[in-house]
Amino acid sequence: MTITMRAGSGPDELLHKVEVLSEQHLANCYQCGTCAATCPLAAQMDLLPDMLIRHLLFGLPGVLERRTLWVCVGCESCTDRCPRGIDVARIIEALRQIRLQDRGDELAVAQLPDAARELPPIALVASLRRHTG
Amino acid sequence: MQIAYYPGCTIKASARQHEGAALAVLRALGVELREMEEWNCCGVVHSLTSDNLIRHMAPVRVFARLREQGNNEVATLCDMCFNTLARANQLAHEHPEQIEAMSVTSGGELNYDGNSGVLHLLQILRDRVGWAKIRARVRRPLRGLTVYPYYGCKLLRPSEIGIDDPETPAVLRDLMQALGATVVEGSLQTQCCGAYHVVDREELVAGRVAATTAQARERGSEAIVLSCPLCHFNFDTLQPQASAPLPVFYYTQLMGLAFGLEPGELGLDAHHTDLLPLLEQHNLIRPKGGPA
Amino acid sequence: MELIDGYPESMRESIALVERTRPARLGVTFPAMSLEERKTLLTRFHPDYKANQKRALLFGPSKGMVVSHELADLFEARPLIRSSLDLTKIDTEVDLLVIGGGGAGTVAAIWAVKEGLDPNRVLVATKLRHGDSNSTMAQGGIQAADRPHDSPIHHYLDVMGGGHFTNRPELVRALVNDAPQIIQWHESLGVMYDKDAQGHFVENPGGGTSRNRMHSARDYTGLEIMRVLRDEARNLGIPVVEFSPAIELLCDERGHVAGAVLVNMETKRYHIIRAKATIITTGGLGRLHMQQFPTTNHYGATADGLVLAYRVGADLVDLEAIQYHPTGAAFPAQMAGLLITEKVRGLGAQPVNIHGDQFVFPLEPRDVEASAFIRECEEVGLGIETPYGMNGVWLDSPMVDILHGPGTIRSALPAMFRMYTRFGIDMTRDPILVFPTLHYQNGGIATDEHGATSVPGLYAAGEVMGGVHGKNRLMGNSLLDFNVFGRRAGIAAAEYARDHKPGRLTLAHVDAYEHMLRESGVETTRTAPRILPDYRGKEALERYLDIPL
């Protein structure tokens, strides 16, 4: 398998989009891993936040297909603790938005199970905001 | 003291007991929350990207209506509403051009300058009423009751919005201590409960709830006290089956008990996890069928 | 044309007079007429009493009945299909076919299902959309004698008197007897009737009623009932096929009705429906524009059901009398003929002439009230002329807010208020101009109290059915009528469908009808049913090419 690495140089459309949407400069990341260590949901992620940033910088494929995008709930612990001042939650939000615009909703509202229909409005509103375009 | 009040949807749905208790407690403290005449959902989560203006319309509309109704400051009980409103307020203040863009696409309905104040009820209690006054109002101290304050995310983060230090928050601890309760704390107090994942990734929430309640129990807590209606729903309904669940209180309910208010006003029976045995055990309410 | 708050200067002068007389008129109502006075007025001024506007039917079971030329034209018209139409392939086989998707049809279908029919063995066919009907447009209310000081006896008397004692007594008994039960059913369906905090209905008077028994839902009463019924039918899973009018009934070899031929109006494909029982609920005939009157009726009110039923030999009744609603809008032109609910008068608005003087008791039965308006304009000459030539009398709507407090019109008559506002008139400040408008088909297909017609297998309910209102219907009895008789016909037809099986389908009655036409010497290219009126512009039609495309 050949992987072409661009190491942050050269035009990378996804990286560019993410940087514009999130207003973050990903190259500022020095890969300390604080975000991953602090994330309460890291165990469920298939790509930890620091790795996700690295993958974007390297232009590695498949970032948009990662479960991480949807596991992140936006608690902003990473954002608050990043020693480089990177708002990691914004980066993931940008990826979600790109993905939703490309592929449509991540949550089938009409197919919600009956139990989910008994939830407080706050849960449904938040979920729809994060999972539908 | 009179403050305009934005309830938010969930306060009117699954968290009515929180509102009932809050209004009763505030009455006892001489504070009146006046509900906005017309309001809409705040959107619950603040959109974090730069070009998603439609998602900011809801909270900005709340402010536009607040102004129309002649107010410049708004209080809320819900952590998520607080967070969303405060951040939209900040956005409006820092990026008037974005508000202008929204207003243009909405027939000029959304004029707002970002200069309103947003207050969480805990800020009102701490900064306007003060712990001393609250302590003085206590009629039935929560002596012997050990609680674990849980903050979650939206009260504290991001730090420019949060109402307390995001790493070592104190507001719930100080409040509980003012009521006479014993407070135990732990690292998971400020970690997210999994929030809206309850819709379609329930196991994820259950895991967070299990870890947090285990820590609380380990530290000797008999109950969780919290503020956010979503955290409340998750803790109240998703604790592990293995052991008896920890009762989950809104701080307003414990304030009401300590103030000696009528338990009927505090919605103590509106919970999934039964609160009454613990309260009876500490003589905070009269047992059912017991002596009058 | 220069308008001042919606009215031209010429009309403003008269409005000033209305305003001047208003204080003296408050609390002083013009006296009601005696029966003798009513009769004289009716014979001289009611459009129905003009002999030259009518003719006798030449053939068929109701031969000799004198009906409007416009209606007679439909009976003396050729069918749209021939008896040779291929009936061997049946598209849909059902227990019950309901023709007409307005109030009566929907109620009938619901009750047939409640009576035990499988919803999938019921079919509602309708010409426009489900619910597009006069039912939806009914504004004022629905009568039911449900308060302690009222009774079905009072209601019975009011109905008989309003109908000039020509009504069929067994139908009136059914109407007044079932009324409270219908209201109770509506409550269980969630119809939002106007109520006070204790749940008491707001009940108002209507023309010709001796007790206040008009239940309303703002002035959207028909809309509210209809949309709830439609929602209920959808929830019950009753199939409705829209834009598919019946163009001919089907019989079996015994002459019993056994379904209908439907046409998809968009593709013109026909569908053969065989049904064990058939209910006609096609509504009224306002869109025939008798004597060129405007109408309050919906687009599809073209008397199709009468034509279909007559072709299979059903008896008709009371079609001599057409109801002209006294208060159709007369200004502005865009609103001409639209209904101004009787509730406006029920709430105290008085009709006055160009000088602002009263000339009639505001709540006479509709035919009497209408005749008084016509007399005031045509004989007395104190009507108000509009810039486009139509005459009318004032209905002093601002009195409603004066009598019941500011805001009453907006809350109790929002549809009226909204409609006038759209055309620049504020009816809380200015009176509105009205003139009689073609409103209701009093008579129709004759039935027993269970909706059964004289032809086995065929039922009828709602406006298309006749007899219950005699020669004149009172306000609030049409919404009641379609509920009472829709329900009864639905139940009776469901029972009939259980014990009867249709035989081989035939259109022999079409041949027989053509034969009667010829025998009576009618030579015409007219066809019926009419299905929809034609409002295309003259200029466009002058250059219309009828070519296949």
Added chain:
Amino acid sequence: MTERVPLITMQLMGKPYSVPSGLTIMAAIEFAGYKLVRGAGCRGGFCGACPTLYRREGSHRMFTALACQTLVEDGMSLVQMPFVPLATKPYELAAITPRANTILSHFPEIAGCVACNTCTRACPQGLQVMDYIQAALRGDIKRVSLLSFDCISCGICSSRCPADIKHYAVGQLARRIYGRFITPAEPHLAERVSELEAGQFTSELTEMMHMSQAELRARYEQRSFEVVDDGGEHSATKRYNSPVDPVDFQDEIEG
């Protein structure tokens, strides 16, 4: 017409037609030679069959109207939208328990409302559509019912909504729940129905059915009348001023 009516030009689905001013959009379409099958119903503003989308010269906006209730304007470019697809799950009203999340559980998509107010701006009835969806979200069934009451189900709101909400279906469910479960039942009704079932009026009704016309006329003329407004407890008209009615036409009058 006593005055000569000036002609104006409207664009119907992109084609210009010259029509007299002062016609409604519906009448103008018919004047132009169209025979409407869809897009016309009651022709009086009650049925919602004639929703119309249009643009005006000199505005970048899309406007909405009922064709039978709106005057055609010079330069108007319009299309009728006589059908808006609707798919809803059937429900049994009697089986519903009205709770704060009842509406939300039937229509979870209302949680997607972004409060953009497009529905309200599009509503040809001038209803506060967004506000009733918001009321539905927080379980205020009464408010949904009162705010949505004048809805004619034309579907324009639904066609314009970025969150694909079926506003008019939400209002319908709320109103039925409100009518059945939240407003108190009429206290006298059950009594009267049981009187009827017990046959209390049967003999008198039957007697009247067999009266001669003259006898019946005599009874009719002797009827007593209820006083129109006695101001008493059961006064019919005094309750018309409903303090809870939220319909506000201020904009329409002044605008």
